[in-house]
Amino acid sequence: MNISLKEYISIFIHQTDLKITSCVKERLARFNLAPEQNLIMMLLWERDGRTQQELSEQLEKDKTNITRMLSSLEQKGFIKRIIETCDRRSTRIFLTEEGKALECHVIPLTDEFHRIITSGVTEEELAIVRRVLSKMRENVN
């Protein structure tokens, strides 16, 4: 083989992502929140009443994923779907009391997690990583 699997940076990035996600999942488990569900919650804690369309754009995810994650969050009792009266195609997503109550527990945890994974990494290195990953995203477009 000309290039070993480990040398493909794409594979390296993918495996890193899996390891990080796995750790986040573990830490969020006690709140009954999955990692990507948590991203929706973070947007809603900032401001709820967003439409699914907005969530889809802000998280750069397919709207089908948003639908399914919201169904799960709704079933868990963290959010409510309210159909928009002036445009009955859209639904606005609101936090329940239970959903609101999670914020003060989860945010410190995600902030702490960010500190943990970046520990031993300088600001300069982090900036380079961001710049290189951005460049790669441009390259594949």
Added chain:
Amino acid sequence: MNISLKEYISIFIHQTDLKITSCVKERLARFNLAPEQNLIMMLLWERDGRTQQELSEQLEKDKTNITRMLSSLEQKGFIKRIIETCDRRSTRIFLTEEGKALECHVIPLTDEFHRIITSGVTEEELAIVRRVLSKMRENVN
């Protein structure tokens, strides 16, 4: 919100991974190969007759995923499962002629893809990215 979603490096890495994977998927589609299935094929092109256990370790994936990906590759006619005679618990994976024939088409494509995503990125920057991502993987363990 104290930290914006985009500032979490974990989210940035995840979204980059998704974009890269999506592009790889698109390019491999004409060979009827999914991205992760292709990783198995790459190992088998290097040397076939590996057990599922070996594939699982080399790709750092859960053995259940290997089982399912191999079932798909078998159904497509790219690989064969042969039960090991001296240890009937293991199966050894061999390429079919059709599976072997893919190599000379796919390898140039993956190498080209590697060049594309790393274009405009210096060797030094790439080394830093690898080092930082390695550090992050250590940090979450």
Added chain:
DNA sequence: GTTTAATAGTTGCTATGGCAACTAAATATA
């Protein structure tokens, strides 16, 4: 030698991710 452990692989479940096709509703166009 029989019981117990470990090992290899499979299946079920949940969570993600995206494409295609669909419904319902609103808007644009004729």
Added chain:
DNA sequence: TATATTTAGTTGCCATAGCAACTATTAAAC
């Protein structure tokens, strides 16, 4: 106004990803 198009959301399908629980087989312990 009636038709066509666009938009918001849902469902179906397939591909990943990993945990738990299971079967079959082998190895270890007694």
